[in-house]
Amino acid sequence: MKIIIDTDKNTLTEEDAGMTRVLGLYSREAFASISRQWVRVGWNQKYQYTFSWMGRPVIQLPEDMIRIQEVISRLQPDVIIETGVAHGGSLIFYASLCKALDKGRIVGIDIEIRPHNRAAIEAHPLAGYITLIERSSTALETVREVAGLVKPGERVLVILDSDHSKNHVLGELDAYAGLVTPGSYIVATDGIMYDLADVPRGKPDWKTDNPSEAARIFAASHPEFVLEQPPWLFNESRLESNITHWPGAWLRRT
Ligand SMILES: C[S@@+](CC[C@H](N)C(=O)[O-])C[C@H]1O[C@@H](n2cnc3c(N)ncnc32)[C@H](O)[C@@H]1O
Numbered sequence: 001m002k003i004i005i006d007t008d009k010n011t012l013t014e015e016d017a018g019m020t021r022v023l024g025l026y027s028r029e030a031f032a033s034i035s036r037q038w039v040r041v042g043w044n045q046k047y048q049y050t051f052s053w054m055g056r057p058v059i060q061l062p063e064d065m066i067r068i069q070e071v072i073s074r075l076q077p078d079v080i081i082e083t084g085v086a087h088g089g090s091l092i093f094y095a096s097l098c099k100a101l102d103k104g105r106i107v108g109i110d111i112e113i114r115p116h117n118r119a120a121i122e123a124h125p126l127a128g129y130i131t132l133i134e135r136s137s138t139a140l141e142t143v144r145e146v147a148g149l150v151k152p153g154e155r156v157l158v159i160l161d162s163d164h165s166k167n168h169v170l171g172e173l174d175a176y177a178g179l180v181t182p183g184s185y186i187v188a189t190d191g192i193m194y195d196l197a198d199v200p201r202g203k204p205d206w207k208t209d210n211p212s213e214a215a216r217i218f219a220a221s222h223p224e225f226v227l228e229q230p231p232w233l234f235n236e237s238r239l240e241s242n243i244t245h246w247p248g249a250w251l252r253r254t
Pocket residue numbers: 057058059060083084085086087088089090109110111112135136137138161162163
């Protein structure tokens with residue numbers, strides 16, 4: 001595709017497969033077009049590897065953090081389960097929300113928690129909110145251990161941010177969806193991979209091998225889950241779509 005931004009004429013022109021679309025540069029549609037390319041270029045530049053939360057690196061796009069904060073503040077879960085710990089920044093972020101809400105605790109699962117990351121998480125002032133499990137998220141022992149940490153009647157939110165291959169995410173969805181309480185979500189993050197297959201750091205097979213595909217397959221055979229972006233709690237614009245690394249991620253239990 002060719003995109004031409006003309007700041008003299010205030011137009012954005014998309015040329016794709018012999019078709020031409022001319023948009024007003026300041027329109028909602030132009031914002032969507034620019035945002036899509038911004039996400040692709042930013043991902044390739046590792047923009048998401050430039051943030052930290054209260055001292056720990058967090059590998060996320062800030063809008064995704066704001067959006068999940070909206071969900072957490074609305075749902076006020078008792079337990080937040082996250083697969084994929086890395087440096088621990090996302091765990092600390094969720095823990096800081098639990099502290100602010102005076103509600104909730106976190107279970108973080110990673111196949112390998114490097115000693116310096118574990119030490120930093122365990123020494124953090126918010127460590128008391130976090131239980132770490134070091135094992136594959138889909139190992140039966142892990143799934144049993146996590147289930148044992150949830151008490152009957154507790155509200156549970158699950159975030160899948162570990163191995164992003166379609167098969168692994170499908171395995172995680174099968175393993176953890178049963179813990180999600182009605183009205184809450186299981187979030188298959190980083191589905192943006194489908195739109196990164198052709199960027200320099202991407203891989204061609206990501207077009208179909210990605211978390212959004214897993215979420216779509218899972219939703220098709222689980223009518224108790226619907227795929228839908230959580231509502232924005234504040235919106236004085238005409239915009240309605242997240243600018244995100246997590247498209248097609250949010251499975252809400254009905
Ligand atoms: C994208 S990082 C997590 C980022 C973190 N949630 C954040 O926001 O900063 C992915 C993590 O998944 C872990 N991982 C990979 N395969 C896994 C598996 N089978 N089970 C659990 N964790 C896995 C990796 O070790 C890595 O730390």
